[in-house]
Amino acid sequence: MTRAGWIRTAIVLGAIAALELVTQAGLVSRHTIIPPTAMAAALWGLIASGEIVPDITKTVSNVAAAFVLSVAGGFVLGLLIHAAPRLRRALDPLLATYYAVPFFVFYPLLIVIFGMSDLPIIVIGFLFGVVAMIIATLNGLDRVPRVALKVARLSRMDPVSIALIIKFPAATPYLFTGIKLAVAYSFIGVIASEFILSGAGLGFAISYAYNNFDTPKMYALMLFILVSVTAVNMVLHTIEQRMLRRRGLAR
């Protein structure tokens, strides 16, 4: 591990240890925060009993759906917008201010349209992620070397092949920014939606535990989400670093 890596690990472990000490010593009420070891034990209990497996499955599949839709949709929309410079100039300010919109205000509307199903949740996750991916795609496509496109034309490739075989890999270092944001936003969109109005999923389970003063379960689920998001991001980071190293772009 690098020096920075060691310091990072030390900070995280230190924070956990401090929380453990403070809670074990009774400085904070157990109704407010439970010790990290208790969180882990509670989580283990929930997983071992199979109690939260349906919620996990639901949330993970919704996040996955929102993520795949944002990345694929964002890439395709980015390609289309990039191909139409006038449209792009028109959309630019809208894309730039997009994240100022609090999407959750549309949640009731989405429920009216799609009903109380997974669909409104996935749509919120998608709405959250897709524009980050569009912006990253535009940015990446701007940097595809012109000469690469000339090589493609000499091979007489059709536009779809050029998009998938030349533009996509050429833009990958920039697309990764969008992909990482799409993962984060998909998680936020899905879990927050489950929180507000849903009968299943991890977000719902947390809010349910909270309303029933089931503190251990609430913290166990929060721990689970934290660990999963971190794990997913670490995997992405590793893939990204390998790709950047291969291209001589790694820091």
Add this chain to the structure above:
Amino acid sequence: MAGPGTRAGAAHAVLRGVTRIFPPADRGQAPVHALGPLDLDLARGEFFAVVGPSGCGKSTLLEILAGLSAPTEGSVMFEDSAVRGSPPDGVGVVFQEDASFPWLSVWDNVAFGLRRAGIDSAETARRVDHALGFMGLTGFARAYPAQLSGGMRQRVCIARTLVLQPRLILLDEPFGALDQQTRLLMGDELLRLWRDTGATVLLITHALDEAAMLSDRIGVMSARPGRFIDMVATGWPRDRDSTIVSDAAFGEVTARLWSSLRGESLKALGAAP
């Protein structure tokens, strides 16, 4: 009708009155007259070099001949069919910039065009391995372009073009990133390849000695808008190599190139903002 670039006999590629004017990038700017009008006949199997001051339209000429951009005026014929803004079959291009794909290994870079053309994998492997050996890249088949020097990356691009066995090979300052000794050796390799395949070659170079050593004929271009102001036939035998640089006639050819080019290069320098 017959300008300095035309000649009698069966031509492989024919340019007539080719002109390229780039429209202004912004309102209020003037259009850029980059090239022509110029005429050129390339005989089948000829090794033709283009020299000229920088910015005179050499790369523009190459792109028009390759069908990558359309001339504003004039016509291009390749193997008796018109080329207009779409690349014909049988033309291979090595670009001035590094055109290797950083996401593919050296081997996959070289195999790229073959796979696109639907050549079967055994034949692809045979041709790629041969081209890598030819270009001295065998030990780097699994490396990625980022791990190679600029000169080696350019060799990857040359190999990627050659495996397609083009009948017309267009090279835009392909040895620019190489040191002088390697340039001479690569020139020898290029000559050998040209002899073995019978392809027609158009080589753009800024090195007068390279043009003089490799070519049957050299077109000297004026400062922008580029036109041919001189055509120099070298009269070298077909089985020549870089040792020709010690020939007395070699000095005469380079001297003539320089005397044609000197004034134009000064103009290009003076015209620079």
